[in-house]
Amino acid sequence: GAVVSQHPSRVICKSGTSVKIECRSLDFQATTMFWYRQFPKQSLMLMATSNEGSKATYEQGVEKDKFLINHASLTLSTLTVTSAHPEDSSFYICSARVVGGSNSPLHFGNGTRLTVT
Amino acid sequence: GDSVTQMEGPVTLSEEAFLTINCTYTATGYPSLFWYVQYPGEGLQLLLKATKADDKGSNKGFEATYRKETTSFHLEKGSVQVSDSAVYFCALIYNQGGKLIFGQGTELSVKP
Numbered sequence: 269g270a271v272v273s274q275h276p277s278r279v280i281c282k283s284g285t286s287v288k289i290e291c292r293s294l295d296f297q298a299t300t301m302f303w304y305r306q307f308p309k310q311s312l313m314l315m316a317t318s319n320e321g322s323k324a325t326y327e328q329g330v331e332k333d334k335f336l337i338n339h340a341s342l343t344l345s346t347l348t349v350t351s352a353h354p355e356d357s358s359f360y361i362c363s364a365r366v367v368g369g370s371n372s373p374l375h376f377g378n379g380t381r382l383t384v385t
Numbered sequence: 386g387d388s389v390t391q392m393e394g395p396v397t398l399s400e401e402a403f404l405t406i407n408c409t410y411t412a413t414g415y416p417s418l419f420w421y422v423q424y425p426g427e428g429l430q431l432l433l434k435a436t437k438a439d440d441k442g443s444n445k446g447f448e449a450t451y452r453k454e455t456t457s458f459h460l461e462k463g464s465v466q467v468s469d470s471a472v473y474f475c476a477l478i479y480n481q482g483g484k485l486i487f488g489q490g491t492e493l494s495v496k497p
Binding site: 274297300302309310311312314317356363365373374375376377378379381 | 417419421426427428429430431434473478482484485486487488489490492
């Protein structure tokens with residue numbers, strides 16, 4: 269089956285530093301990946317759509333200069349949280365779609381728990 | 386816009402009880418519908434899906450039927466186990482960029 273690998277699974281960083289999260293599709297190519305953010309006991313909020321070889325599309329209210337997304341290859345997208353602050357602490361999850369039409373299901377990574385101290 | 390509404394949790398059941406988690410949606414046209422499950426501290430796993438009206442998705446004893454007339458996709462299982470304890474998300478994809486739109490999630494707790 270389609271496997272999406274996310275790394276790291278947990279990261280603790282100091283306020284003001286930057287953190288990079290990687291999302292890889294291990295056994296398929298993904299022209300589109302999606303980044304979600306989840307607060308405790310809440311649903312997933314779509315942050316941005318990452319398109320291979322082009323700029324990411326951000327959802328309303330998401331700061332593109334703070335959450336930098338790079339989709340340099342068909343199997344890798346990265347999310348960099350720049351100048352992190354405690355309010356950025358959250359669970360970040362990436363997902364990717366197996367090529368097969370925009371209505372095919374998304375496959376999710378296991379998420380990254382970011383804690384900013 | 387497109388949206389998904391789930392019944393509020395938490396839902397607490399005894400082992401072997403019958404489970405229903407309600408899900409209704411609002412969308413223009415004919416979206417594909419999904420149920421995802423999230424175990425504590427993990428990402429989401431696709432549980433089942435249905436792509437057109439009257440389709441029934443099923444997996445691991447869970448079932449859901451795409452009901453266009455009631456715009457619903459309720460999740461059911463005849464006999465739950467402790468290992469089914471998790472958060473369940475109903476979701477839809479419509480052709481607008483293929484974004485997955487989630488319901489708010491329903492936490493299920495199954496007691497022995």
